[in-house]
Amino acid sequence: MMACVRVAVRVRSLNKREKDLSSKVIIRMEENKTSILNVKDILMNISEEKTKSFIYDFSYDSSNAKNPNFATQDKVFTDPGRDVLEAAFEGYNACIFAYGQTGSGKSYTMMGTADDV
Numbered sequence: 001m002m003a004c005v006r007v008a009v010r011v012r013s014l015n016k017r018e019k020d021l022s023s024k025v026i027i028r029m030e031e032n033k034t035s036i037l038n039v040k041d042i043l044m045n046i047s048e049e050k051t052k053s054f055i056y057d058f059s060y061d062s063s064n065a066k067n068p069n070f071a072t073q074d075k076v077f078t079d080p081g082r083d084v085l086e087a088a089f090e091g092y093n094a095c096i097f098a099y100g101q102t103g104s105g106k107s108y109t110m111m112g113t114a115d116d117v
């Protein structure tokens with residue numbers, strides 16, 4: 001039996017505009033914990049960062065494919081997506097939706113790319 005509501009958070013990689021602005025990724029993810037770092041601490045290289053942490057059902061770091069905890073499209077589909085589909089096939093009402101600001105990766109996360117099978 002799956003929980004009624006589950007929340008997953010995903011971070012995408014920086015886009016060209018953000019890279020051109022030398023933007024920093026201020027989100028760190030560890031298991032299902034998402035932390036927001038203070039950008040001033042990152043820039044000044046202060047190790048004792050003042051972070052705000054939140055626990056979600058899933059936290060997906062897709063910011064850098066080189067990170068060991070990089071979340072692939074397949075992973076994002078398998079964890080929250082497959083259960084919802086299975087529940088629907090069992091006759092339960094099910095809904096999955098993406099929420100976030102423009103350009104944050106909602107369509108990408110829900111639809112994938114032509115290369116995804």
Ligand SMILES: Nc1ncnc2c1ncn2[C@@H]1O[C@H](COP(=O)(O)OP(=O)(O)OP(=O)(O)O)[C@@H](O)[C@H]1O
Nearest residue numbers: 011012013062100101102103104105106107108109
């Ligand atoms: N996880 C990701 N990995 C690589 N590229 C991504 C990822 N998520 C989003 N992108 C890229 O970022 C851009 C914006 O993503 P997308 O169109 O999915 O955003 P959106 O939230 O649906 O935006 P809008 O609300 O404007 O429709 C696209 O070029 C997409 O390919």
